[in-house]
Amino acid sequence: MTPEQMRDASLLELFSLEAEAQTLVLSAGLLALERDPTQADYLESCMRAAHSLKGAARIVGVDAGVSVAHVMEDYLVSAQEGRLYLRPEHIDALLQGTDLLMRIATPSNAPAPADIDAYVVLMGRLLDHMAATGPMTPPMAELQLEPPTPKVEPPMSATNEAPPATPVEPALMAKRSTESGERVLRVTAERLNSLLDLSSKSLVETQRLKPHLATMQRLKRMQSNGLRALENLNVHLKDHALSLEAQEALGDARRLLAESQQLLAEKNAELDEFAWHASQRAQVLYDTALACRMRPFADVLSGQVRMVRDLGRDLGKQVRLEIEGDKTQVDRDVLEKLEAPLTHLLRNAVDHGIETREQRLLAGKPEEGLIRLRASHQAGLLVLELSDDGNGVDLEKLRRNIVERQLSPAETAAQLSEEELLTFLFLPGFSLRDSVTEVSGRGVGLDAVQHMVRQLRGAVVLEQTAGEGSRFHLQVPLTLSVVRSLVVEVGDEAYAFPLAHIERMCDLAPEDIVQVEGRQHFWHEGRHVGLVAASQLLHRPASQNSAQTLKVVVIREREAIYGVAVERFIGERTLVVLPLDERLGKVQDISAGALLDDGSVVLIVDVEDMLRSVDKLLNTGRLERIARHANQAVEAARKRILVVDDSLTVRELQRKLLLNRGYDVAVAVDGMDGWNALRSEDFDLLITDIDMPRMDGIELVSLLRRDNRLQSLPVMVVSYKDREEDRRRGLDAGADYYLAKASFHDDALLDAVVELIGGARA
Known part of the structure; x- marks a missing residue:
């Protein structure tokens, strides 16, 4: 193709984009004028759209477009000047011209030259008749104008983007504009999907730094304890006569340990700062990539x-x-x-x-x-x-x-x-x-x-x-790329139930399970609901835990409703959907996969498919019963947590959350009260605020780390302050975990507690 041909092809493509944009403006404006023909702003926008299309058609040498747009422009100018009062018949004629312009700009659907000539001649006859008789023109039917075809929708672009609602010169269409003036480039859906996939994986990777940082903080504390033990040993050995070599070796050990602790503290601080900034940027990257896929609902209304x-x-x-x-x-x-x-x-x-x-x-x-x-x-x-x-x-x-x-x-x-x-x-x-x-x-x-x-x-x-x-x-x-889900554990594996299909989640006591017609049921909202084991449906080993209650997810699809028993609720998560490899075909009861914050894989349940599996098991009589554990389990010692916060609301919220999860919880109203409780009782974890009267959280953690009995106690700081310097102060004082109240939610607190001390039972 010669450069001249390439240039012409590019101009024709730009004209097609121009026509796509301006015909939408014309259609919307003409429909508004049909309801109120006196709206000057719509008359102006329609006239300008026709004028822009006439200029664009002239530039690319599309004479048919010039002719149609010209007579439409004359028509609209007459209406603006009060020489024509637009009636439904006139709107029909202008809409017919709008359809012709879009067809002219689409070579595969171009109208015949005779159709163009007929339209221009009839519109011209109307204008001539109007000039002779004045503004009270006869109905269009008297001029025997062909009615517009019911075909209504102009073709959408390949990417289904909404074209701009304001006139745009053809030479500028390579970079299109939105109503707000932002430049918009055409990007393939595959590239957007790839960008979202990469950004979600980046977000997951940054989350994997959290447990690593917690381990490093523990290592720092252990090394600090080792240095204190060495100092204590040095004090005890002062009363003993040591050889020069032993004294030098002891001094070298103390010096090396102190230097390594200093280096570890510096690198921990750098890593923590890097992790914080990386997670923030990864979140922004992910949110931005997701926003790129979002379009206004108006796009489907064209x-x-x-x-x-x-x-x-x-x-x-x-x-x-x-x-x-x-x-x-x-x-x-x-x-x-x-x-x-x-x-x-x-x-x-x-x-x-x-x-x-x-x-x-x-x-x-x-x-x-x-x-x-x-x-x-x-x-x-x-x-x-x-x-x-x-x-x-x-x-x-x-x-x-x-x-x-x-x-x-x-x-x-x-x-x-x-x-x-x-x-x-x-x-x-x-x-x-x-x-x-x-x-x-x-x-x-x-x-x-x-x-x-x-x-x-x-x-x-x-x-x-x-x-x-x-x-x-x-x-x-709102998106097929992201699904809000309840993540559960079945057979030591994570599975996700989309929230859209969940009726509720509940803890079911053994005595609440009844036998109806040989099948297990429980009472839910005035009806018996069938109970099935997720382990059987998902082909996982049955749970061996002896929990007092059964964790149940109630799923519904139209009239079908069942309770699915799982091992535990991990929490609510927003998951980026990762399609399964096509070579796997349709995996029974599974729709897609995703990654959790720690990088582990979770499978997303296909609820419709799962309900069909339940019906199949019922019809074949192969539905297994769920073992009902009697209340004979040996009561294990519960782990104790001390919550220190001067806010009654925050204190009670944390206490109830932890109690509901099975932990034994004590509370203190400030740092001094918390310090007295720590010295008089044994705890497995301290959760403290920073800003408190009498003694703040930093002082409390510092005292705790200097105490031989308490220095190894895990500490979590929960504070409204989320600045980097505040986080660093808390971690430098000896905290193992720093959680900002600004981003606080139930799962975040409970997940952090489990990470630090495990489940509620010893």
Whole structure:
């Protein structure tokens, strides 16, 4: 290809990007003008978009684009100058021109020259007629203008990015801009995935420094104790006559030990500072990489407002789509998978939900039907609510349809609740339409929506109010790259249950397990819930522990609900999803893998698959019973922890957390009170604040490290101060662990306690 050809190809590509951006501006502006033709700002933005496209088409030599954009610009200028009052027929003509411009910029879908000529001639005739008769122009139908095709959505870019909403010169399109003026470059999804994967691994690697630092602190304390022991030995040996060689050897040992301790202290401080900064930067890197995958929900809405409007007109209805929360951030992969189900639901709302003009007027409703789509974040999920003010679902017709299709006996169908009836609409091949149309009646729609939402690990629920409309509630993860999970232990291995599928978690006493029809159950929210062992489902060795209670995760998928018994709860974690190697195929009951903070591997449970496994075990009679441990276990000595904090709230919070985990806990109100408790009682761990009256935490730790009986006691500092110098002061004083209250949560404290002294039992 010659340089000239390369240059031309580049300009055509830029023109395509320009057209993609400006046709979206035109579509949005024209739909707004249809509701209120006097909005000067929308008239101005549409005129500028048409003008920019005309200039861009002229630069790249696309004459058809110049012609169409020019007549559209004249049309809009006439409206701006008050010579034309825009009516729905005029909006139809301008939208038809918008579609033509997008097709002109897409070589594979370019319109025929005759179509372009016909459009330009008819628009010109209208302008001539308007000049002769004044602003009160006749309807477009009198000029026999071809109606626009119902095709509504302009093609999205390869990366599904939202194009800019302001005019952009073609020469600048190599670096596109967002509404806020930030420059945006096109990046492949594979590179973004790779960046997120590397950043998550970097974050995990920095977390692995924490236990290493704790070990180094213990080593420093042990060496300090060794130096004190050597000093004590030196004092005792002063009363003995030592040879010159022995004295020199003792002096060398003292000097070398002191020098090594000084070096160890310096390197520990450097390593601690490096680890802190590395973890902070790794977290920022990970958050930034994750943010790169997030796009506003508006990206999936491109063309949907237009589609609803055009489909309504095609069906003889006047329908408007209102959108709230269009700036809600969602992972681009989720957005791509949401486009199809949302289109299904919107078309369903226009066709099934909104009544005809006559029916709405008879019911006392506005002539224009309204569909609302709301997007929001709730507990790490994207929550969508799509509602219409139509007639709702005819429950009696639905009941008759169920019986006619032999999906349920008439007696049973008569007793079905509204919620149970509505679930039939999601069955494959089910439709309330008696005849097939282009829009619906083929029995495909809601079942496809449910299938696609389930693929996103989400759920969809339908509600309705007779005569007032229907509401679809969708919940899907904000991202498929990250999943909030409960990590548990099964057979000495870590597994993660996505929180979206967890009903609750509980400790089940042996006496709460009952036998119903030969199977183990427990009572949960007014119903018996089947109990199964995670070890059997995941093919792990059964637990041999003698805990007084059983740890149970209650999982639910639609109507299916079971309690899954595990060995212990490790805690709630945000996991970066790592797909399994394709060569493994589908691993039973497992959807993906992830890495925990310490670098260990955790497998993410496929809850739907696991529920199918439970049903299979039940049907084959191979479901194993869980051994119920009697209260005969020998009570082991509980480990004791002293909590020192002058804040009653913090003190009680820590005390209750530790008590619930099985530790024996004593409290002290300040450093002096804590020091008195340490000298009079035995403890396995000290947890202390820094800023306290009478004696602060630094003084308390320093006293403890100078005491021969207490100097080896593990110490954790929990403080609001998270500056590097504060952390260093605490660790230099002799603390083994420093936890900032600013980032404090239950798991962080309990994990640190287990790391320092292990479980609650000796």
